[in-house]
Amino acid sequence: MALTATGIGSGLDISNIVKVLVDAEKIPKEAIFNRTEQSIDAKVSAMGTLKSELAKFQDALEKLQSGDELNQRTVSTGDSSYLTAEASKSAQAGSYNIQVEQLAKQHKVAGINVADPALPVGDGSLQFSVNGSDFTVALDGTESLEDIAGKINNASDNVGVTATVITSDAGSRLVFTSDKSGLDNQITVTATDTSGTGLNDMFNGANLSTLQNADNAILHIDGQQVTSQSNEVKNAILGVSLNLTDADLSKTTTLKIEQDDAAVKENVKGFVESYNALMEAIDKVSSYDSEKKTAAALQGDSMIRSLESQLRGIVSERVSVDGNSSALYELGIETDRYGKMSINDTKLDSAIADNMASIEMVFSTAGTGLANRFDDIIKGYAKTGGLIDDRKNAYTADKQRLDDQRDAFKLKMEQLEARLFKQFNAMDLIVGQLNQQSAGIVSGLNSLPGVVQQQN
Incomplete structure:
Protein backbone atom coordinates (compact mmCIF):
# COMPACT_ATOMS: atom_id res chain seq x y z
CA MET A 1 0.00 0.00 0.00
CA ALA A 2 1.51 3.36 -1.09
CA LEU A 3 2.11 6.16 1.40
CA THR A 4 -0.06 9.27 0.91
CA ALA A 5 2.00 11.78 2.90
CA THR A 6 5.68 12.59 2.66
CA GLY A 7 8.06 11.54 5.45
CA ILE A 8 5.74 9.00 7.12
CA GLY A 9 7.87 6.07 6.21
CA SER A 10 11.26 7.59 7.00
CA GLY A 11 10.31 10.23 9.52
CA LEU A 12 12.21 12.86 7.45
CA ASP A 13 10.90 16.41 6.73
CA ILE A 14 10.92 15.86 2.98
CA SER A 15 9.12 19.11 2.13
CA ASN A 16 11.74 21.19 3.88
CA ILE A 17 14.61 19.13 2.42
CA VAL A 18 13.27 19.65 -1.11
CA LYS A 19 12.77 23.38 -0.47
CA VAL A 20 16.36 23.77 0.75
CA LEU A 21 17.74 21.91 -2.24
CA VAL A 22 15.65 23.88 -4.76
CA ASP A 23 16.43 27.22 -3.06
CA ALA A 24 20.12 26.44 -3.18
CA GLU A 25 19.92 26.54 -6.96
CA LYS A 26 17.10 29.06 -7.36
CA ILE A 27 18.04 31.94 -5.04
CA PRO A 28 21.47 32.75 -6.55
CA LYS A 29 20.07 32.69 -10.07
CA GLU A 30 17.08 34.87 -9.11
CA ALA A 31 19.49 37.32 -7.50
CA ILE A 32 21.30 37.56 -10.84
CA PHE A 33 17.98 38.10 -12.63
CA ASN A 34 17.04 40.86 -10.17
CA ARG A 35 20.39 42.61 -10.49
CA THR A 36 20.17 42.45 -14.27
CA GLU A 37 16.62 43.83 -14.23
CA GLN A 38 17.62 46.64 -11.88
CA SER A 39 20.54 47.48 -14.17
CA ILE A 40 18.29 47.64 -17.23
CA ASP A 41 15.70 49.76 -15.38
CA ALA A 42 18.45 52.11 -14.19
CA LYS A 43 19.72 52.52 -17.76
CA VAL A 44 16.22 53.23 -19.07
CA SER A 45 15.72 55.82 -16.32
CA ALA A 46 19.11 57.38 -17.05
CA MET A 47 18.28 57.64 -20.75
CA GLY A 48 14.98 59.31 -19.85
CA THR A 49 16.79 61.83 -17.66
CA LEU A 50 19.30 62.52 -20.42
CA LYS A 51 16.61 62.99 -23.06
CA SER A 52 14.71 65.38 -20.79
CA GLU A 53 17.79 67.54 -20.25
CA LEU A 54 18.54 67.50 -23.97
CA ALA A 55 15.01 68.77 -24.64
CA LYS A 56 15.49 71.60 -22.11
CA PHE A 57 18.78 72.53 -23.75
CA GLN A 58 17.06 72.60 -27.16
CA ASP A 59 14.47 75.03 -25.75
CA ALA A 60 17.28 77.34 -24.64
CA LEU A 61 19.02 76.99 -28.01
CA GLU A 62 15.84 77.90 -29.89
CA LYS A 63 16.02 81.43 -28.44
CA LEU A 64 19.54 81.83 -29.84
CA GLN A 65 19.26 80.13 -33.22
CA SER A 66 17.46 83.03 -34.86
CA GLY A 67 18.88 86.52 -34.85
CA ASP A 68 15.32 87.82 -34.55
CA GLU A 69 14.93 86.08 -31.19
CA LEU A 70 18.38 86.99 -29.93
CA ASN A 71 18.67 90.57 -31.15
CA GLN A 72 15.40 91.92 -29.81
CA ARG A 73 13.97 95.43 -29.54
CA THR A 74 11.74 97.07 -26.98
CA VAL A 75 9.02 99.32 -28.38
CA SER A 76 7.17 102.00 -26.44
CA THR A 77 4.24 104.15 -27.54
CA GLY A 78 3.29 105.37 -24.08
CA ASP A 79 -0.45 105.25 -23.44
CA SER A 80 -1.30 106.03 -27.06
CA SER A 81 -4.70 104.95 -28.34
CA TYR A 82 -3.73 105.78 -31.95
CA LEU A 83 -1.23 103.04 -32.76
CA THR A 84 0.74 100.05 -31.59
CA ALA A 85 4.13 98.98 -32.95
CA GLU A 86 6.45 96.02 -33.34
CA ALA A 87 10.14 96.14 -34.24
CA SER A 88 12.45 93.53 -35.76
CA LYS A 89 16.21 93.29 -35.22
CA SER A 90 16.78 95.55 -38.26
CA ALA A 91 15.06 98.47 -36.53
CA GLN A 92 17.47 101.08 -35.29
CA ALA A 93 17.18 102.58 -31.83
CA GLY A 94 15.52 105.99 -31.95
CA SER A 95 12.54 108.16 -31.14
CA TYR A 96 9.82 109.21 -33.62
CA ASN A 97 6.85 111.59 -33.41
CA ILE A 98 3.79 110.22 -35.19
CA GLN A 99 0.39 111.77 -35.95
CA VAL A 100 -2.40 109.67 -37.47
CA GLU A 101 -4.51 111.84 -39.76
CA GLN A 102 -6.80 109.20 -41.23
CA LEU A 103 -7.45 105.46 -40.92
CA ALA A 104 -7.72 103.21 -43.94
CA LYS A 105 -11.27 102.00 -44.61
CA ASN A 213 -16.13 105.05 -48.93
CA ALA A 214 -12.74 103.42 -49.35
CA ASP A 215 -9.92 105.43 -47.78
CA ASN A 216 -6.16 105.16 -47.45
CA ALA A 217 -4.48 105.60 -44.12
CA ILE A 218 -2.54 108.87 -43.76
CA LEU A 219 0.02 109.43 -41.03
CA HIS A 220 2.95 111.74 -40.42
CA ILE A 221 6.30 110.52 -39.10
CA ASP A 222 8.45 113.40 -37.86
CA GLY A 223 6.45 115.67 -40.18
CA GLN A 224 6.74 113.45 -43.25
CA GLN A 225 3.47 112.22 -44.75
CA VAL A 226 3.01 108.49 -45.30
CA THR A 227 0.04 107.04 -47.21
CA SER A 228 -0.92 103.39 -46.84
CA GLN A 229 -3.66 101.19 -48.29
CA SER A 230 -3.82 99.40 -44.93
CA ASN A 231 -3.83 100.34 -41.26
CA GLU A 232 -0.85 98.03 -40.90
CA VAL A 233 2.05 100.16 -42.06
CA LYS A 234 5.28 98.23 -42.61
CA ASN A 235 8.79 99.62 -43.02
CA ALA A 236 7.83 103.27 -43.18
CA ILE A 237 10.41 103.11 -40.40
CA LEU A 238 12.91 100.38 -41.29
CA GLY A 239 12.17 97.18 -39.39
CA VAL A 240 9.03 98.60 -37.73
CA SER A 241 5.38 97.61 -38.22
CA LEU A 242 2.77 100.15 -37.14
CA ASN A 243 -0.83 99.16 -36.49
CA LEU A 244 -3.06 102.24 -36.63
CA THR A 245 -6.06 102.14 -34.31
CA ASP A 246 -7.46 105.71 -34.27
CA ALA A 247 -6.94 109.07 -35.97
CA ASP A 248 -6.53 112.63 -34.72
CA LEU A 249 -4.04 114.89 -36.46
CA SER A 250 -3.78 117.11 -33.40
CA LYS A 251 -2.48 114.24 -31.23
CA THR A 252 1.14 113.06 -31.29
CA THR A 253 2.38 109.62 -30.32
CA THR A 254 6.05 109.27 -29.43
CA LEU A 255 7.46 105.95 -30.60
CA LYS A 256 10.66 104.83 -28.88
CA ILE A 257 12.75 101.87 -30.07
CA GLU A 258 15.61 100.46 -27.99
CA GLN A 259 17.70 97.32 -27.99
CA ASP A 260 16.33 94.89 -25.39
CA ASP A 261 19.59 94.21 -23.55
CA ALA A 262 17.84 92.45 -20.67
CA ALA A 263 16.14 89.94 -22.99
CA VAL A 264 19.44 89.20 -24.78
CA LYS A 265 21.25 88.57 -21.50
CA GLU A 266 18.39 86.43 -20.20
CA ASN A 267 18.54 84.23 -23.31
CA VAL A 268 22.33 83.84 -23.02
CA LYS A 269 22.01 83.09 -19.30
CA GLY A 270 19.36 80.46 -20.07
CA PHE A 271 21.75 78.84 -22.55
CA VAL A 272 24.56 78.65 -19.97
CA GLU A 273 22.32 77.29 -17.21
CA SER A 274 20.79 74.67 -19.48
CA TYR A 275 24.19 73.60 -20.82
CA ASN A 276 25.51 73.16 -17.26
CA ALA A 277 22.40 71.19 -16.27
CA LEU A 278 22.93 68.90 -19.26
CA MET A 279 26.60 68.32 -18.47
CA GLU A 280 25.73 67.61 -14.82
CA ALA A 281 23.11 65.10 -15.97
CA ILE A 282 25.66 63.41 -18.25
CA ASP A 283 28.14 63.21 -15.37
CA LYS A 284 25.51 61.85 -12.98
CA VAL A 285 24.45 58.98 -15.26
CA SER A 286 27.98 58.02 -16.37
CA SER A 287 30.32 58.65 -13.42
CA TYR A 288 32.08 56.26 -11.02
CA ASP A 289 32.08 56.88 -7.25
CA SER A 290 35.52 55.77 -6.11
CA GLU A 291 34.63 56.13 -2.42
CA LYS A 292 31.49 54.02 -2.59
CA LYS A 293 32.95 51.93 -5.43
CA THR A 294 29.71 52.17 -7.38
CA ALA A 295 29.21 52.93 -11.06
CA ALA A 296 26.36 55.01 -12.46
CA ALA A 297 23.90 53.35 -14.81
CA LEU A 298 25.65 54.46 -18.02
CA GLN A 299 29.25 54.46 -16.77
CA GLY A 300 31.53 53.57 -19.69
CA ASP A 301 28.74 53.89 -22.26
CA SER A 302 30.27 54.86 -25.62
CA MET A 303 27.23 56.87 -26.69
CA ILE A 304 27.46 59.07 -23.60
CA ARG A 305 31.19 59.60 -24.07
CA SER A 306 30.64 60.57 -27.71
CA LEU A 307 27.86 63.05 -26.83
CA GLU A 308 29.92 64.70 -24.11
CA SER A 309 32.96 64.92 -26.38
CA GLN A 310 30.98 66.56 -29.19
CA LEU A 311 29.37 69.12 -26.87
CA ARG A 312 32.67 70.10 -25.28
CA GLY A 313 34.31 70.34 -28.68
CA ILE A 314 31.81 72.91 -29.92
CA VAL A 315 32.21 75.15 -26.87
CA SER A 316 35.75 76.12 -27.80
CA GLU A 317 35.11 76.69 -31.52
CA ARG A 318 35.33 80.09 -33.21
CA VAL A 319 32.66 81.25 -35.64
CA SER A 320 33.74 83.27 -38.67
CA VAL A 321 31.67 85.34 -41.09
CA ASP A 322 33.07 87.59 -43.84
CA GLY A 323 36.50 87.78 -42.26
CA ASN A 324 35.19 88.47 -38.74
CA SER A 325 35.37 85.83 -36.04
CA SER A 326 34.54 85.42 -32.37
CA ALA A 327 34.13 82.76 -29.69
CA LEU A 328 32.18 82.30 -26.49
CA TYR A 329 35.02 83.31 -24.18
CA GLU A 330 35.30 86.67 -25.97
CA LEU A 331 31.64 87.33 -25.11
CA GLY A 332 32.17 86.62 -21.42
CA ILE A 333 31.11 82.96 -21.42
CA GLU A 334 33.93 81.02 -19.79
CA THR A 335 34.44 77.27 -19.29
CA ASP A 336 36.38 75.61 -16.45
CA ARG A 337 38.41 72.38 -16.66
CA TYR A 338 35.34 70.35 -15.69
CA GLY A 339 33.42 71.67 -18.68
CA LYS A 340 31.11 73.91 -16.63
CA MET A 341 30.23 77.33 -18.07
CA SER A 342 30.07 80.62 -16.19
CA ILE A 343 29.29 84.20 -17.21
CA ASN A 344 31.62 87.15 -16.80
CA ASP A 345 28.92 89.79 -16.43
CA THR A 346 31.19 92.71 -17.21
CA LYS A 347 32.38 91.24 -20.50
CA LEU A 348 28.90 90.04 -21.51
CA ASP A 349 27.26 93.40 -20.73
CA SER A 350 29.95 95.13 -22.76
CA ALA A 351 29.44 92.76 -25.71
CA ILE A 352 25.66 93.27 -25.63
CA ALA A 353 26.00 97.05 -25.51
CA ASP A 354 28.82 97.50 -28.03
CA ASN A 355 29.17 94.34 -30.10
CA MET A 356 25.76 92.76 -30.55
CA ALA A 357 26.75 91.66 -34.05
CA SER A 358 29.40 89.32 -32.58
CA ILE A 359 26.88 87.71 -30.21
CA GLU A 360 24.49 87.14 -33.09
CA MET A 361 27.32 85.78 -35.25
CA VAL A 362 28.56 83.32 -32.59
CA PHE A 363 25.15 81.91 -31.81
CA SER A 364 22.89 82.47 -34.81
CA THR A 365 24.95 82.19 -38.01
CA ALA A 366 23.16 79.71 -40.28
CA GLY A 367 24.95 76.36 -40.27
CA THR A 368 28.01 77.38 -38.25
CA GLY A 369 26.49 79.33 -35.34
CA LEU A 370 26.99 77.48 -32.05
CA ALA A 371 23.27 77.33 -31.23
CA ASN A 372 22.63 75.66 -34.59
CA ARG A 373 25.62 73.33 -34.22
CA PHE A 374 24.51 72.21 -30.75
CA ASP A 375 20.96 71.69 -32.00
CA ASP A 376 22.11 69.55 -34.94
CA ILE A 377 24.05 67.25 -32.59
CA ILE A 378 21.22 66.96 -30.08
CA LYS A 379 18.67 66.13 -32.78
CA GLY A 380 20.72 63.05 -33.68
CA TYR A 381 20.32 61.80 -30.14
CA ALA A 382 16.92 63.10 -28.99
CA LYS A 383 14.75 62.97 -32.12
CA THR A 384 12.17 60.22 -32.62
CA GLY A 385 14.09 57.24 -33.92
CA GLY A 386 17.39 58.80 -32.81
CA LEU A 387 20.26 57.25 -30.86
CA ILE A 388 18.50 57.43 -27.50
CA ASP A 389 15.38 55.75 -28.88
CA ASP A 390 17.58 53.06 -30.44
CA ARG A 391 19.22 52.45 -27.08
CA LYS A 392 15.85 52.32 -25.30
CA ASN A 393 14.64 49.78 -27.85
CA ALA A 394 17.73 47.68 -27.13
CA TYR A 395 16.98 47.83 -23.40
CA THR A 396 13.39 46.77 -24.08
CA ALA A 397 14.70 43.78 -26.02
CA ASP A 398 17.08 42.95 -23.14
CA LYS A 399 14.16 43.14 -20.71
CA GLN A 400 12.11 40.78 -22.88
CA ARG A 401 14.98 38.29 -23.08
CA LEU A 402 15.35 38.48 -19.31
CA ASP A 403 11.63 37.79 -18.86
CA ASP A 404 11.95 34.79 -21.18
CA GLN A 405 14.92 33.51 -19.16
CA ARG A 406 12.96 33.96 -15.93
CA ASP A 407 10.05 31.96 -17.32
CA ALA A 408 12.36 29.18 -18.53
CA PHE A 409 14.18 29.07 -15.19
CA LYS A 410 10.90 29.02 -13.27
CA LEU A 411 9.79 26.01 -15.29
CA LYS A 412 13.16 24.36 -14.65
CA MET A 413 12.80 24.88 -10.89
CA GLU A 414 9.26 23.49 -10.93
CA GLN A 415 10.54 20.41 -12.74
CA LEU A 416 13.45 20.07 -10.26
CA GLU A 417 11.08 20.31 -7.32
CA ALA A 418 8.77 17.70 -8.80
CA ARG A 419 11.70 15.37 -9.52
CA LEU A 420 13.11 15.70 -5.98
CA PHE A 421 9.72 15.07 -4.42
CA LYS A 422 9.34 11.99 -6.58
CA GLN A 423 12.77 10.67 -5.59
CA PHE A 424 12.37 11.38 -1.88
CA ASN A 425 8.87 9.93 -1.82
CA ALA A 426 10.18 6.78 -3.48
CA MET A 427 12.95 6.56 -0.85
CA ASP A 428 10.43 7.23 1.90
CA LEU A 429 8.23 4.38 0.65
CA ILE A 430 11.17 1.94 0.60
CA VAL A 431 12.31 2.98 4.08
CA GLY A 432 8.75 2.57 5.36
CA GLN A 433 8.53 -0.93 3.88
CA LEU A 434 11.88 -1.91 5.41
CA ASN A 435 10.76 -0.62 8.78
CA GLN A 436 7.59 -2.68 8.54
CA GLN A 437 9.60 -5.79 7.61
CA SER A 438 12.02 -5.17 10.47
CA ALA A 439 9.17 -4.80 12.93
CA GLY A 440 7.61 -8.06 11.68
CA ILE A 441 10.87 -9.98 12.12
CA VAL A 442 11.35 -8.67 15.65
CA SER A 443 7.77 -9.55 16.54
CA GLY A 444 8.21 -13.09 15.17
CA LEU A 445 11.40 -13.65 17.10
CA ASN A 446 9.83 -12.42 20.28
CA SER A 447 7.03 -14.95 19.91
CA LEU A 448 9.34 -18.03 19.67
CA PRO A 449 9.18 -20.56 22.63
CA GLY A 450 11.86 -20.05 25.25
CA VAL A 451 12.49 -16.46 24.32
CA VAL A 452 12.39 -14.29 27.38
CA GLN A 453 11.87 -10.60 26.80
CA GLN A 454 14.54 -8.55 28.54
CA GLN A 455 13.19 -6.04 30.93
CA ASN A 456 14.66 -2.58 30.81
Missing part, protein backbone atom coordinates in the same frame (compact mmCIF):
# COMPACT_ATOMS: atom_id res chain seq x y z
CA GLN A 106 -12.87 99.22 -46.62
CA HIS A 107 -15.30 99.98 -49.40
CA LYS A 108 -18.90 98.97 -48.63
CA VAL A 109 -21.82 99.04 -51.10
CA ALA A 110 -25.38 97.72 -50.83
CA GLY A 111 -28.38 96.90 -53.01
CA ILE A 112 -31.89 98.19 -52.39
CA ASN A 113 -33.94 97.10 -49.39
CA VAL A 114 -36.68 94.48 -49.83
CA ALA A 115 -39.49 93.56 -47.53
CA ASP A 116 -39.04 89.77 -47.81
CA PRO A 117 -35.40 88.57 -48.02
CA ALA A 118 -36.55 85.01 -48.77
CA LEU A 119 -38.02 85.92 -52.17
CA PRO A 120 -35.86 85.23 -55.27
CA VAL A 121 -34.23 88.26 -56.88
CA GLY A 122 -33.61 87.41 -60.50
CA ASP A 123 -32.11 85.18 -63.16
CA GLY A 124 -28.67 86.14 -64.51
CA SER A 125 -25.27 87.00 -63.00
CA LEU A 126 -23.41 89.40 -60.74
CA GLN A 127 -19.87 90.43 -61.68
CA PHE A 128 -17.54 91.90 -59.04
CA SER A 129 -14.31 93.76 -59.79
CA VAL A 130 -11.67 94.69 -57.21
CA ASN A 131 -8.28 96.25 -57.97
CA GLY A 132 -8.18 94.98 -61.56
CA SER A 133 -9.42 91.45 -60.83
CA ASP A 134 -12.96 90.15 -61.19
CA PHE A 135 -15.19 87.12 -60.75
CA THR A 136 -18.78 86.29 -61.71
CA VAL A 137 -21.55 84.52 -59.80
CA ALA A 138 -24.30 82.87 -61.86
CA LEU A 139 -27.88 82.96 -60.53
CA ASP A 140 -30.83 80.82 -61.71
CA GLY A 141 -33.63 82.99 -60.36
CA THR A 142 -34.46 80.84 -57.32
CA GLU A 143 -31.97 82.34 -54.84
CA SER A 144 -32.91 84.37 -51.79
CA LEU A 145 -30.65 87.15 -50.49
CA GLU A 146 -28.99 84.66 -48.16
CA ASP A 147 -28.45 82.21 -51.03
CA ILE A 148 -26.83 84.91 -53.16
CA ALA A 149 -24.52 85.90 -50.28
CA GLY A 150 -23.51 82.25 -49.85
CA LYS A 151 -22.67 81.84 -53.54
CA ILE A 152 -20.52 84.98 -53.49
CA ASN A 153 -18.64 84.07 -50.33
CA ASN A 154 -18.05 80.47 -51.44
CA ALA A 155 -16.94 81.26 -54.98
CA SER A 156 -13.56 79.64 -55.58
CA ASP A 157 -12.38 82.60 -57.68
CA ASN A 158 -13.61 85.29 -55.28
CA VAL A 159 -11.10 88.16 -55.55
CA GLY A 160 -11.84 89.79 -52.20
CA VAL A 161 -15.52 90.50 -51.60
CA THR A 162 -17.59 89.46 -48.58
CA ALA A 163 -21.38 89.51 -48.86
CA THR A 164 -23.82 89.63 -45.98
CA VAL A 165 -27.52 90.32 -45.43
CA ILE A 166 -28.37 93.30 -43.21
CA THR A 167 -31.93 93.71 -41.91
CA SER A 168 -32.95 97.12 -40.60
CA ASP A 169 -36.12 99.11 -40.11
CA ALA A 170 -36.07 99.83 -43.84
CA GLY A 171 -35.99 96.16 -44.82
CA SER A 172 -33.30 93.65 -45.84
CA ARG A 173 -30.47 94.23 -48.29
CA LEU A 174 -27.27 92.64 -49.54
CA VAL A 175 -24.10 94.45 -48.45
CA PHE A 176 -20.77 93.90 -50.24
CA THR A 177 -17.54 94.68 -48.37
CA SER A 178 -14.04 94.69 -49.80
CA ASP A 179 -11.79 92.33 -47.86
CA LYS A 180 -8.98 94.87 -48.05
CA SER A 181 -8.98 98.55 -47.17
CA GLY A 182 -7.67 101.40 -49.31
CA LEU A 183 -8.61 103.29 -52.46
CA ASP A 184 -7.14 100.57 -54.68
CA ASN A 185 -9.64 98.02 -53.38
CA GLN A 186 -12.97 99.64 -54.31
CA ILE A 187 -15.73 97.31 -55.44
CA THR A 188 -17.51 97.54 -58.80
CA VAL A 189 -20.74 95.53 -59.19
CA THR A 190 -22.32 94.75 -62.58
CA ALA A 191 -25.71 93.02 -62.63
CA THR A 192 -26.84 91.21 -65.78
CA ASP A 193 -30.40 89.84 -66.14
CA THR A 194 -31.12 86.83 -68.36
CA SER A 195 -34.83 87.44 -68.00
CA GLY A 196 -36.67 90.26 -66.30
CA THR A 197 -34.95 93.18 -64.52
CA GLY A 198 -34.70 91.91 -60.93
CA LEU A 199 -30.92 92.04 -60.63
CA ASN A 200 -30.62 95.42 -62.36
CA ASP A 201 -33.38 96.85 -60.20
CA MET A 202 -31.51 95.80 -57.05
CA PHE A 203 -27.84 96.44 -57.87
CA ASN A 204 -27.24 98.61 -60.94
CA GLY A 205 -26.78 102.36 -61.15
CA ALA A 206 -28.44 104.40 -58.44
CA ASN A 207 -29.84 101.22 -56.91
CA LEU A 208 -26.35 100.41 -55.55
CA SER A 209 -25.67 102.61 -52.50
CA THR A 210 -22.27 103.40 -50.99
CA LEU A 211 -22.35 102.72 -47.26
CA GLN A 212 -18.65 103.45 -46.63
